[in-house]
Amino acid sequence: AAGSALCADDMRLGKTAEAIGTLVTTRSFPSLVVCPNSMKRAWADEFGKWHPDVRVVVVGGGKMTRRKQIASVATGERDVAIVNWESIRHHSRLAPYGYIRLTDGEKEDKDLNAIPWRAVVADEAHRASNPQAKQTRALWAVGHKRPCRRIALTGTPATSPEDMWSIMHFVAPDEWPSKVAFVDRYGVQTWSPFGFMECVGIKSELKPELFRIM
Numbered sequence: 001a002a003g004s005a006l007c008a009d010d011m012r013l014g015k016t017a018e019a020i021g022t023l024v025t026t027r028s029f030p031s032l033v034v035c036p037n038s039m040k041r042a043w044a045d046e047f048g049k050w051h052p053d054v055r056v057v058v059v060g061g062g063k064m065t066r067r068k069q070i071a072s073v074a075t076g077e078r079d080v081a082i083v084n085w086e087s088i089r090h091h092s093r094l095a096p097y098g099y100i101r102l103t104d105g106e107k108e109d110k111d112l113n114a115i116p117w118r119a120v121v122a123d124e125a126h127r128a129s130n131p132q133a134k135q136t137r138a139l140w141a142v143g144h145k146r147p148c149r150r151i152a153l154t155g156t157p158a159t160s161p162e163d164m165w166s167i168m169h170f171v172a173p174d175e176w177p178s179k180v181a182f183v184d185r186y187g188v189q190t191w192s193p194f195g196f197m198e199c200v201g202i203k204s205e206l207k208p209e210l211f212r213i214m
Contacts, residue, residue, distance in 0.1 A: 004150040004171050006125070006214075011155040016046050019151050024051050028119035028149050029079040032112065035123035035141060037084035042121070044082060058083050066091065070111045075196070085127050090140045095140035097131050106134075113141065113181055117148050122170060126151035131166040131179060161186040161210070162199035176194040186210050 003026060007015050023031050029036040033043055040058050042105040047056045059069045070091060072078045080174060083091070092112040094102055122128055128136040143150045150171050158164045161183055168176040176182065183189070186206050187199035 002213065003099075006152045006154075006168065008154055010207045013104055013155075015153045015155070016043065016123070017050060019123075019153060020046055020050055020054075023080075023121070024054065026119075026149065029118055030073045030119065031080045031119040031143060032115075032117050033082045033121045033123060033178070034081065034085060034088055035121075035124055036085065036127075039123060040082045040084060047080065054079050056080045059087065063090065067111055069084050070115070074115050075113075082113075085124075085135050087144070089134040092138040092142050093099060094137040094142065097137055100132065100214055111202065112138075113145070115119070118178070119149040120150045121153065122167075124156070125154040125167050126156040126163070128152075128170055129163040129166050131169070133138065136166055136170075140170055141172055141174070159198045160167060160201055164214075201213065 002021075008017060009015050019033075023029065033200050035043055036136075040060065044056050044058050047054050055078045057069045057072050057080070059081055060065050061069075066083075066087060070081055070083075073081045084165040091110050093109050094106040096102060120139070122139055122143075128139050130136055133150075142148075152167050152171050154167070163180075165176060165179045165182050169179070183199050186202055188203055191199045192198045
């Protein structure tokens with residue numbers, strides 16, 4: 001969607017406030033915020049500080065409680081649902097990746113997939129750097145439903161192109177469709193002690209090109 005973005009400012013420079021301001025000024029509701037469990041209340045407080053008119057639900061508790069809280073957004077009682085990274089995979093189907101086989105249950109739409117999200121914010125987005133992780137593929141499944149705006153926030157530096165791809169596939173899946181092609185072009189790869197190829201850095205001759213893209 002137009003307006004999807006990665007905000008990679010350093011810590012304590014106001015990424016949360018910027019994201020909230022973006023949601024409000026673009027009227028991107030209903031919105032989903034995915035963040036660490038310890039930050040859910042902080043996100044709610046920031047909404048209350050900057051835009052107290054936005055109706056927020058912090059999703060937590062047992063599974064049935066969480067489902068009712070998510071349903072409050074589906075019915076229009078709330079504008080924003082704030083969920084932690086560990087919970088998202090229990091309330092969304094999983095996007096496919098590579099040769100990973102999905103169970104029937106992982107293919108089925110769940111609570112989060114039924115809501116026409118106008119925006120999904122991934123706070124501490126480096127937690128989605130592993131494309132095999134269920135929480136990463138749950139995030140993709142929720143955020144890639146058009147016309148959803150996708151915003152990734154992280155102040156944690158990426159150590160290799162391999163770490164970058166999964167986050168950018170969330171932000172702009174059409175521009176970053178293939179991890180293999182991306183890592184082959186920009187990554188320095190070597191054999192690991194366990195007998196598989198691993199990405200250990202950026203090719204120096206292509207670093208200016210990659211930095212221009214980012």
